[in-house]
Amino acid sequence: MPGFELFGEQERAHVNDVLQSGVLMRYGFDGARSHWKARELENALAQRMGAKYAHLVSSGTAALTIAMASAGVGAGDEVIMPTFTFVATFEAILALGAVPVMVDVDDTLTLDPKAVEKAISKHTKVIMPVHMCGSMADLDALAALCRKHQLLLIEDACQAIGASYKGKALGSYGDLGCFSFDYVKTITCGEGGALITDNEAYYTHADHYADHGHDHKGSDRGAESHPFLGYNYRISELHAAVGLAQIARLDDFLKIQKSNYTILRKRLNQVPGITFRKVPEGGVENYSFLSFFLPTAVLAKKAQAALADAGIDGCFYWYDNNWHYHRQWEHLKDLKSLGFLPNQVRDNLPNYYKSDFSQSDHWVGRTISCLIKLGWKKEEVKQRAETMAQVLGALV
């Protein structure tokens, strides 16, 4: 998945433009500047994703926070999120004083629509599918629930940029969609993120909120007014410059990922007992990971160790992971915060020690996800496929 593998002339050229002018900020300094890297990247992203608006920010976590804030999510609102994601999901929810309501994933490794429906309460405001490891949630089913209960659909597409569902780019299907351009994502700015939307009001809110509430009217920053409270989640021109080079390469990266993924998948398909993560009908992955199921959790754990022993790096067993799965999130379950959290959060956070996430455990406990690298040579991938097939074949 990581775009950092293939840095080159394009990235250097865009960064040098910024260093030459010395204008590192995305706003203002019109006289001295010869570039609008952040603005250009927003245009490129909106165009590639088929969205009316894109707004670039300092991280994917910031994008999630701003997406919710711009749609009016606040203290006491409940946001439905999956048990399998990155900690950024509940960090962003808590940052707004909202309540993270975790629900089970299914064999798509993303939100199970049936579990989501059961979790909807009168406080629910958002359903937030997280398109983990390059593939997607059943968006039609989730959108139907949103229509029925008048909820917002906010997609976390941080791990799935370039994937699509029924012909639409992930992130562009919901009311808002979020991307991360941190260092290990499919394309990177070093640090950065973005949200996309077709909703003009949400976009305007996001644009102001991410820059202290600046209304961005006129050409004198100091004279701008602040229609509502904001925060600083700006991206710099230097970061945007790297991303501008990377987005032009996104489709090349996806092509390489698809080719490497396909070689591995075809070979593993011949191993009895190995099955693959379900991709919803009409979905096309971005091929940043190959995720498969072993027949049992015990075998999955053994498989990860055996693959590592055989020199196959980059295969993850999420079930035991500190950052991606509910089992290790006691800091959330116990609300271990430095300062006092809002009453709405402390009073309404579900008691997750009593939750039954056996359905998630059933699927995630049997899952291995292998990172697809861009830099592999074809022979290397074939060798890797052979080694993996032998290691897994000996186990199951």
Ligand SMILES: *Cc1c(COP(=O)(O)O)cnc(C)c1O
């Ligand atoms: C990376 C990631 C984020 C957060 O992105 P940052 O840019 O690192 O803040 C959010 N959600 C998911 C699923 C991610 O993988």
